[in-house]
Amino acid sequence: MKNFSFNEYVFNKFPILETERLLLREISLNDAGDIFEIYSNEEVMKYFGKNTYNELKEAELMAERCIKAFKDKEGIRWGITFKNSDELIGTAGIWRIVKEHLRGEIGYDLKITQWNKGIMTEALKAIAEFGFSKMNLHTLEANIDPENTASRKLLYKIGFIKEGYFRESYLQDGKFLDSEIYSLLNTGHS
Numbered sequence: 001m002k003n004f005s006f007n008e009y010v011f012n013k014f015p016i017l018e019t020e021r022l023l024l025r026e027i028s029l030n031d032a033g034d035i036f037e038i039y040s041n042e043e044v045m046k047y048f049g050k051n052t053y054n055e056l057k058e059a060e061l062m063a064e065r066c067i068k069a070f071k072d073k074e075g076i077r078w079g080i081t082f083k084n085s086d087e088l089i090g091t092a093g094i095w096r097i098v099k100e101h102l103r104g105e106i107g108y109d110l111k112i113t114q115w116n117k118g119i120m121t122e123a124l125k126a127i128a129e130f131g132f133s134k135m136n137l138h139t140l141e142a143n144i145d146p147e148n149t150a151s152r153k154l155l156y157k158i159g160f161i162k163e164g165y166f167r168e169s170y171l172q173d174g175k176f177l178d179s180e181i182y183s184l185l186n187t188g189h190s
Contacts, residue, residue: 005100007136011073015134017188024123027066027091031079035059038058038109047145048109049172049179067094078112080123089114094122094131095142102138102186104131115150124158132186144181152180159165160184 015026027035036059038044044054053059055136069075077093090110110120131137132147142160144151160182168176 003136004102005136006097006102007134008073010076010130010135011070013072015076015130017078018083019122019126021082022119022122022126023081023083024092024126027063027077027082027088029060029063029067029077031088032056032063033057034111035062035091040088040100041112042179044112045150046107047148049145049170049177051173053121059105065096065128066093068160070073075104077107078123078127080119090119090123092120092127093134094137096141097135097137101138103141104135104137105141105143107142120154121157124154128158128184132188138186140186143179143180146178147178150183155182158184 008064014026014055016026034058036039036053036056039053039059039062042120043054053189066077069077075093075095075097077091079088080090080092080175090108092106092108106124108120108124127138131140140160141163142151144155148167161184162180163183166179169179170177173183
């Protein structure tokens with residue numbers, strides 16, 4: 001029989017995930033410099049729905065929000081590193097968790113120097129598996145800018161399907177922008 005309850009135990013200890021090349025670990029304040037490198041890059045942030053960071057303090061606050069979200073049992077955001085290095089090359093995670101409906105939204109970013117190497121595909125497959133098998137989620141959702149073709153290709157590659165298109169659904173810099181919603185259903189776990 002299907003278990004229809006969210007697994008709160010995932011928040012007892014930060015879960016470290018390993019893939020063939022990557023280690024997904026807890027984000028710390030020591031990662032602020034790498035986070036700043038990602039979030040201050042205009043090309044990386046082009047479709048992110050946020051302004052680029054101008055100060056290291058913004059990256060420190062982002063790291064603090066990631067730490068607090070896990071402590072408050074609201075979300076998990078991993079720092080992505082190669083197994084042989086502690087340098088943070090990106091982040092990805094599950095947030096906006098709706099526990100009663102077993103849904104969560106994924107978000108991700110990656111240093112521009114690591115684009116087109118299959119890193120985020122590898123990381124998101126591990127995160128989706130964790131979300132389904134350990135958190136007991138039924139649905140993972142992704143919200144992207146319709147012009148972000150790289151993100152769309154990534155989502156399709158790991159099995160997401162397009163669910164909808166929302167016109168002028170978020171506000172950035174005084175302009176309303178559209179978004180596309182993708183989802184991946186847990187079809188292989190009970």
